[in-house]
Amino acid sequence: MxxxxxxxxxxxxxxxxxxxxxxxxxxxxxxxxxxxxxxxxQQGGHGWAPPxxxxxxxxxxxxxxxxxxxxxxxxxxxxxxxxxxxxxxxxxxxxxxxxxxxxxxxxxxxxxxxxxxxxCSSSCQTEGVHVEVTTAHVGSQEELDPHYEAEEGQQPKHYYTYRVRVSNCGNETVQLMGRHWIIEDSSGNVVTEVAKGSRGVVGCTPLLKPGECFEYYSGTDVDTPGGCMRGSFQMAVVNPQRPQELPSHTFDALVAPFPFVPPRNGG
Known part of the structure; x- marks a missing residue:
């Protein structure tokens, strides 16, 4: 060189x-x-991962x-x-x-x-539960659907995927019981809201012992090239020997706002 x-x-x-x-x-x-x-x-989109x-x-x-x-x-x-x-x-x-x-x-x-x-990421920790989310642009509706024809005045949807990593950095066993999501477009308008307490994530209510991490992928679409998403996970502190018992404590693990960013080349 x-x-x-x-x-x-x-x-x-x-x-x-x-x-x-x-x-x-x-x-x-x-x-x-x-x-x-x-x-x-269905199977490759979630599982246990390094914390x-x-x-x-x-x-x-x-x-x-x-x-x-x-x-x-x-x-x-x-x-x-x-x-x-x-x-x-x-x-x-x-x-x-x-x-x-x-x-x-x-x-x-x-x-x-x-x-x-x-x-394209956000990171937040609440009571020992660390949540990190990273997004990626999958494509626009016209890119992904060869038969798509936009109506007059209509903009194609943009599809994004996001990877969520929930790490238990605390000393107690916790279970992810529910979720709450708010999705906004690039103008800050709320386009979708998943009600607080909606059960689990990707069909799971993972039990996380100290040091464990549950990772999953999901996705959404917005009517603008960019947008933002935020929310929380409803967590329960449980006895790992008897997880069926009532939790000793519940709390919301906050998910800091994470953006949907269009590709840098505009494609």
């Missing part, structure tokens, strides 16, 4: 880190990509192996991200110039994808 190419890539990486800092993001959490097909699969911190670290190891050596976290402040970039450029991997260049370009694209996913 020529010194000129190294300097150009180094500047591009630092520009991404500085843009993240200017946006006011406290930290970048590395995330595995969101599947745009999992929510359509919050382990998920981010595994995502770093999978996507950025060149930066994961010795890492204990998959979350970085903008300052930590800049330090990581400088360290990796000072200690290039023992590969050919062509391989190093390919790795640098791939990593730059992945970093850009991570910044975009950060914009």
């Amino acid at each position: 020529s010194s000129r190419a190294v300097r150009a890539l180094y500047r591009l990486f630092l520009q991404q880190a500085r843009a993240l800092e200017r946006s006011g993001v406290a930290q970048l959490d590395v995330r595995a990509p969101v599947s745009t097909e999992a929510w359509l699969m 919050r911190d382990e998920f981010h670290l595994r995502s770093l190891q999978q996507l950025f192996p060149w930066a994961a050596e010795g890492a204990t976290s998959g979350s970085f402040s903008p300052a930590q991200l800049r330090a990581l970039i400088m360290r990796c450029f000072r200690q290039p991997a023992g590969a050919s110039k062509e391989e190093q260049l390919d790795q640098a370009f791939t990593s730059l694209r992945l970093l850009s994808d991570q910044v975009h996913m950060q914009e």
Whole structure:
């Protein structure tokens, strides 16, 4: 890799880190990509998964192996991200110039994808229950339906999928009993509301012991290119030995607003 190419890539990486800092993001959490097909699969769309911190670290190891050596976290402040970039450029991997260049370009694209996913995510913790949601654009109605013909003045719907990760970071066993969703279009108008207490998620009322995480995919459509969704999960603190007994405590685990963001290329 020529010194000129190294300097150009180094500047591009630092520009991404500085843009993240200017946006006011406290930290970048590395995330595995969101599947745009999992929510359509009856079995593949939900199940047990690594909890919050382990998920981010595994995502770093999978996507950025060149930066994961010795890492204990998959979350970085903008300052930590800049330090990581400088360290990796000072200690290039023992590969050919062509391989190093390919790795640098791939990593730059992945970093850009991570910044975009950060914009499409929300994170919130309530009484030890951490809820993280990340969205992805599936396509517009005219893109997905070859027979679609818009009526005069009508805009095609936009379809989004979202991955929900519920991690029990507390010390008590909890059960997800219900949900409450409010979906808004890009103008802030409420287009759909799922009543508070609607039973479970994807047909399940998962029991989460300390350290466990339940992950599932779902999806929705909005009449505008973008929008937003927020809500809560109704949780019950239960006795893991006798979960059929009345819960000792119930609470709402808040789901911070997460946006539906159109593709960056406008497609």
